[in-house]
Amino acid sequence: MSNNYVPLDVRSVLEFAEPFLEGQPVEASEIGDGNLNLVFRVRSDRASVIVKQALPYLRIAGDAWPLTRHRARIEANAIEVHEKLAPGLLPRTVHFNTAMSALVFEDLSEHITWREALIAAQPVEGVAETVGRYCAAVILGTSDVLLPSRQRKVLRRDFVYSELCLVTEDLIFTAPYLNAPSNRYDPEIADEAEALRHDRALRSAAAEMRFSFKTRDEALIHGDLHSGSVMTRPGDTRVIDFEFAFFGPFGFDPGVLLANLALSRLAHDAAGNHAFSAIVDRYAQQYWAALAEEIKRLWNPSEPWHARFLSQFLRDASRFAGMEMIRRIVGLAHAKDIDSLAQPARAVAQHRAIGGGRALMLGNPVHTFEDLWQRAVGEDNFA
Numbered sequence: 001m002s003n004n005y006v007p008l009d010v011r012s013v014l015e016f017a018e019p020f021l022e023g024q025p026v027e028a029s030e031i032g033d034g035n036l037n038l039v040f041r042v043r044s045d046r047a048s049v050i051v052k053q054a055l056p057y058l059r060i061a062g063d064a065w066p067l068t069r070h071r072a073r074i075e076a077n078a079i080e081v082h083e084k085l086a087p088g089l090l091p092r093t094v095h096f097n098t099a100m101s102a103l104v105f106e107d108l109s110e111h112i113t114w115r116e117a118l119i120a121a122q123p124v125e126g127v128a129e130t131v132g133r134y135c136a137a138v139i140l141g142t143s144d145v146l147l148p149s150r151q152r153k154v155l156r157r158d159f160v161y162s163e164l165c166l167v168t169e170d171l172i173f174t175a176p177y178l179n180a181p182s183n184r185y186d187p188e189i190a191d192e193a194e195a196l197r198h199d200r201a202l203r204s205a206a207a208e209m210r211f212s213f214k215t216r217d218e219a220l221i222h223g224d225l226h227s228g229s230v231m232t233r234p235g236d237t238r239v240i241d242f243e244f245a246f247f248g249p250f251g252f253d254p255g256v257l258l259a260n261l262a263l264s265r266l267a268h269d270a271a272g273n274h275a276f277s278a279i280v281d282r283y284a285q286q287y288w289a290a291l292a293e294e295i296k297r298l299w300n301p302s303e304p305w306h307a308r309f310l311s312q313f314l315r316d317a318s319r320f321a322g323m324e325m326i327r328r329i330v331g332l333a334h335a336k337d338i339d340s341l342a343q344p345a346r347a348v349a350q351h352r353a354i355g356g357g358r359a360l361m362l363g364n365p366v367h368t369f370e371d372l373w374q375r376a377v378g379e380d381n382f383a
């Protein structure tokens, strides 16, 4: 990696973005969520672009958690693969600068993240189905189901098990079940958070899922497909943020996505916004139905393995969903959907999320999407 790297700021990014912008850059603002990277919007009087730059540390944890900037290269490589399989569903990449670990993208200035729309109870039609089709296309299209073995093995070599995979391993599968310094939780649920560490069945399920995450290199997955990794406006939805991409298990992306929808649903329930809860239920159902439908469309529907493949996929997704729900309550990175609630609603939603996560991880295998969803958001789960 080149030594010519310097972190950009709102002044230096003007010069950096100039070649990619119609007109003279006049203004830049930092718009990132603060977890990992610097993200700037740079404007001229006629146009705007987004510049995303990797920092040499995990921003949310401060410079005490160093990370290489290689994730920018992983993101650029994954975008290349995923946009061929799901054309039009990613932002257009304008440029990748290796030395600066920076990507320049088209500015989706009229879009907001799906998480923001969910928090604001703003319905956006079509988003769930689009994300379902995206998942089916990239999961099947980079797996041995559709990609010829030799091509797949060549592609596999470009995606190492990266440092960000280690971050996921730690934050999702390990830290919530230990007294880890990175954990964060409200005092109102401290007893429940601490009980996770003494729950042998749950710790064993988490260890098993961590092993799956590390060893099942089934498809080139997104690796961090929560509702903040989706940008939407009426009629147009795009998937963003590919730095966590790696060859991993089929069920991980759908599990993470469904978990984040479940957390939104629990937040709206706790706030008494039942009309929007019903909309989130519909999104979750539409997401899974679109994914299953697209799998059928892409794969020979008379393939005898098809039905068993889908059931196994759903079971896999349900267990990863359980892990994601728990870590977004007691781990380092929380779901704003729930954290933005005032008490006591926040603790109610957190309690139900831990219960939903446990039910998904410890219950009998789910058979239908409805089983999965009922466990994730049901009122009668144990916590």
Ligand code: SR1
Binding pocket: 035, 036, 058, 060, 167, 168, 171, 224, 332, 333
């Ligand atoms: C790396 S910081 C914490 C979280 O933010 C990312 O979006 C991933 O979800 C990660 O676990």
Ligand code: MG
Binding pocket: 224, 229, 241
């Ligand atoms: Mg992200």
